Amino acid sequence: MKVKICGLKRPEDIQVVNQYRPDYIGFVINFPKSHRSLTPEQAWLLRTDLSPEIPAVGVTVNQPLAYNAALLNSHTVDIIQLHGQEDDAFVQKLQARTGKPVWKAFRIRSQADLDAARHSSADLVLLDNGYGTGEVFDWTLVRDIGRPFALAGGLRADNLSDAAKMQPYVMDISSGAETDGVKDADKIRALIEQIRSF
Numbered sequence: 149m150k151v152k153i154c155g156l157k158r159p160e161d162i163q164v165v166n167q168y169r170p171d172y173i174g175f176v177i178n179f180p181k182s183h184r185s186l187t188p189e190q191a192w193l194l195r196t197d198l199s200p201e202i203p204a205v206g207v208t209v210n211q212p213l214a215y216n217a218a219l220l221n222s223h224t225v226d227i228i229q230l231h232g233q234e235d236d237a238f239v240q241k242l243q244a245r246t247g248k249p250v251w252k253a254f255r256i257r258s259q260a261d262l263d264a265a266r267h268s269s270a271d272l273v274l275l276d277n278g279y280g281t282g283e284v285f286d287w288t289l290v291r292d293i294g295r296p297f298a299l300a301g302g303l304r305a306d307n308l309s310d311a312a313k314m315q316p317y318v319m320d321i322s323s324g325a326e327t328d329g330v331k332d333a334d335k336i337r338a339l340i341e342q343i344r345s346f
């Protein structure tokens with residue numbers, strides 16, 4: 149089971165992940181409604197200090213194909229996580245244009261949402277409650293998806309062991325790794341230790 153710590157935005161966040169080594173980190177790029185939003189230039193600068201062994205995931209919402217391709221082709225990020233209403237044709241075009249991994253987030257409200265995730269062309273699907281809301285969705289909907297998935301949405305120390313029962317390939321955490329809206333080194337260390345223990 150792998151761990152992604154998402155929504156990094158300060159140089160000190162990079163030092164923390166370089167020390168505690170999650171399997172992935174994430175930058176929220178160009179989504180100004182989020183307090184975690186970065187410009188591509190800010191993400192690129194943070195990336196230059198990130199350990200090269202930790203893949204960087206760029207989280208974007210309804211950005212054009214060329215914008216996402218540029219983030220990948222400029223090596224600002226290694227993976228794109230499409231977190232808006234991008235359709236499957238968009239996923240396939242981005243894969244074809246870049247040859248890089250494309251993840252697609254699905255907001256899970258019903259079995260139909262789970263079916264859409266099941267049939268997605270994305271390299272990895274992410275099951276979430278919304279946009280970094282810090283709230284869980286109805287986990288009873290996650291049944292027999294039949295493919296590896298990342299689980300996101302309100303994961304934190306006190307619900308990780310229940311979350312682990314769904315056997316996600318990646319546990320994706322943002323709000324649960326923060327105190328007062330900023331990443332918390334002690335929480336990041338403890339969350340990574342806990343997930344590695346499963």
Ligand SMILES: O=C(O)c1ccccc1N[C@@H]1O[C@H](COP(=O)(O)O)[C@@H](O)[C@H]1O
Pocket residue numbers: 154155174176179182183184207208209231276278279280281282283300301302303320321322323324
């Ligand atoms: O974090 C955000 O502000 C955000 C904005 C737009 C799209 C996605 C966003 N966050 C992603 O949501 C999941 C779960 O986050 P949380 O643990 O519930 O806070 C994660 O992938 C975040 O990167």
